[in-house]
Amino acid sequence: MKEKILFAFYIIGVVVLTSIHNIYFFIGSIVILFILSGRQFFKITRKTLKAILIFNSFITISYIGYAIYKDISWIDYILLINLRVFSITFLTFLFISKVNLFKALSFSKTLSYILVLSYTQILTFKKYLEDFKFTLESRLLNKPKLSDSYNFVSSMFFYFFNKSINNSKEISQGMKSRGFFND
Amino acid sequence: MHIPDGYLSPQTYISAYAVSIPLLAYGIKKLRENLNEETFPFIATLTALSFLVMLINIPIPGGTSGHAIGTAVLSILFNPWVAFVSISFVLIIQSLIFGDGGITAWSVNSLGMGFIASFSAYFTYKLLNRINKNIALFISGWISIVVASFFFAIILGIQPIIAHDGSGKPLYFPFDISITVPALLGSHILYFGVIEGIFTLIVIKFIEKVKAHKPFGVENNET
Numbered sequence: 001m002k003e004k005i006l007f008a009f010y011i012i013g014v015v016v017l018t019s020i021h022n023i024y025f026f027i028g029s030i031v032i033l034f035i036l037s038g039r040q041f042f043k044i045t046r047k048t049l050k051a052i053l054i055f056n057s058f059i060t061i062s063y064i065g066y067a068i069y070k071d072i073s074w075i076d077y078i079l080l081i082n083l084r085v086f087s088i089t090f091l092t093f094l095f096i097s098k099v100n101l102f103k104a105l106s107f108s109k110t111l112s113y114i115l116v117l118s119y120t121q122i123l124t125f126k127k128y129l130e131d132f133k134f135t136l137e138s139r140l141l142n143k144p145k146l147s148d149s150y151n152f153v154s155s156m157f158f159y160f161f162n163k164s165i166n167n168s169k170e171i172s173q174g175m176k177s178r179g180f181f182n183d
Numbered sequence: 184m185h186i187p188d189g190y191l192s193p194q195t196y197i198s199a200y201a202v203s204i205p206l207l208a209y210g211i212k213k214l215r216e217n218l219n220e221e222t223f224p225f226i227a228t229l230t231a232l233s234f235l236v237m238l239i240n241i242p243i244p245g246g247t248s249g250h251a252i253g254t255a256v257l258s259i260l261f262n263p264w265v266a267f268v269s270i271s272f273v274l275i276i277q278s279l280i281f282g283d284g285g286i287t288a289w290s291v292n293s294l295g296m297g298f299i300a301s302f303s304a305y306f307t308y309k310l311l312n313r314i315n316k317n318i319a320l321f322i323s324g325w326i327s328i329v330v331a332s333f334f335f336a337i338i339l340g341i342q343p344i345i346a347h348d349g350s351g352k353p354l355y356f357p358f359d360i361s362i363t364v365p366a367l368l369g370s371h372i373l374y375f376g377v378i379e380g381i382f383t384l385i386v387i388k389f390i391e392k393v394k395a396h397k398p399f400g401v402e403n404n405e406t
Contacts, residue, residue: 011286014188014286014287015193015287017189018188018189018191018192018193018196018287019193021348021354047282048282051187051282051283052187055187056187059190059356059357062358063357063358066357066358066362072352073352076352077352077353077357080354081189081190081355081357084189085187085188085189085190088188088189088285088287089187089188089189089282089285092188092278092279092282092285092286093282096279096280096282101279101280105279110211110223111275113223113227114223114226114227114230114272115272115275115276117223117224117227117228118226118227118228118230118231118234118272118273118276119276119280121227121228121230121231122230122231122234122235122276124231125231125232125234125235126235126238129235129238129239146242146244149242150242150381150385151389153239153241153382153385153386154385154386154388154389154390155389156239157236157239157256157386157389157390158386158389158390158393160232160235161232161260161390163228164228164229164231164232165228167224167228168221168224168225168227168228168229169221169224170224171224171227171228172220172221172223172224172225175220175223175224176220
């Protein structure tokens with residue numbers, strides 16, 4: 001129940017952060033979020049900056065250029081948008097670090113089943129993908145030709161495609177044999 | 184192509200949620216009609232597959248590379264509802280577990296990368312397949328990205344109109360349609376669309392070559 005309540009607070013928090021346009025409110029919110037993050041402050045800050053860096057830098061630089069060209073003030077907007085995006089992203093990472101997301105989303109059986117199953121499959125597939133990449137690298141001295149790269153990508157997709165179909169059958173049978181669909 | 188949190192006004196993302204949630208529920212219902220007990224595992228493994236596609240780098244002639252989304256491939260191999268549901272779940276996982284994309288922007292991302300991309304790819308393929316299969320596959324992948332990018336350009340471009348302060352300064356995404364449409368469409372017509380087109384073409388041709396694609400419990404031509 002605790003997770004669901006925290007999830008509700010998280011959603012309310014995000015909606016509030018997207019609805020207010022006061023820079024001081026965002027500075028205050030970020031200070032509170034920093035305090036709540038405790039020992040994970042550096043880790044979450046690093047993750048947040050990494051997540052927002054490219055998109056925000058692009059928008060910030062573009063807008064400054066646009067504002068100079070149009071001879072309008074840019075500082076207020078740049079502060080507002082960067083503080084807003086930073087605070088929402090920090091809040092998301094803080095939420096993820098403190099709450100078991102699968103429990104938080106358990107208000108919907110469908111959603112939680114699919115998310116748990118998908119996440120476990122993603123972890124497995126990511127491991128296989130790394131293996132595929134290492135396998136290719138270990139067999140190459142030079143950069144592969146375009147046609148070889150396409151063959152590699154296609155065969156890799158085909159492998160994962162078949163694996164997805166087979167895994168879904170296996171998972172379904174496994175769930176069935178354990179009485180998952182009986183209630 | 185994901186829109187992050189903070190760039191969309193509540194008017195935009197709440198409206199988009201009001202459209203995307205019923206569509207997602209309808210998509211799941213349609214899959215359940217065909218799959219019953221196999222629905223959840225099927226969606227889950229295809230969600231993982233879609234996630235994986237976004238991690239695979241596709242080289243394009245000229246020496247650069249980028250990743251595809253895979254919506255067109257899933258849409259053509261299965262049907263557009265399967266593609267839409269899978270991509271929507273990938274976007275939930277990316278935003279909530281990996282912090283990539285935004286929870287507020289999920290609804291818009293899901294409509295663009297999921298719904299619009301999958302249905303545009305599917306119907307383009309159906310239309311052009313009679314003329315030339317290779318061209319149909321490439322164009323389907325290409326158009327799925329281009330149409331989705333047009334949708335994002337419109338959504339982002341209306342933000343300064345929807346929300347601005349008393350002096351006319353934007354409160355969310357700053358550039359209007361006259362900037363977002365050419366900027367986003369241009370990059371997707373010339374680059375990202377080409378990657379998606381190549382990916383769709385080579386993957387489906389490969390699967391057909393080894394004659395192993397047997398859609399599992401879902402009719403290929405059902406929308």
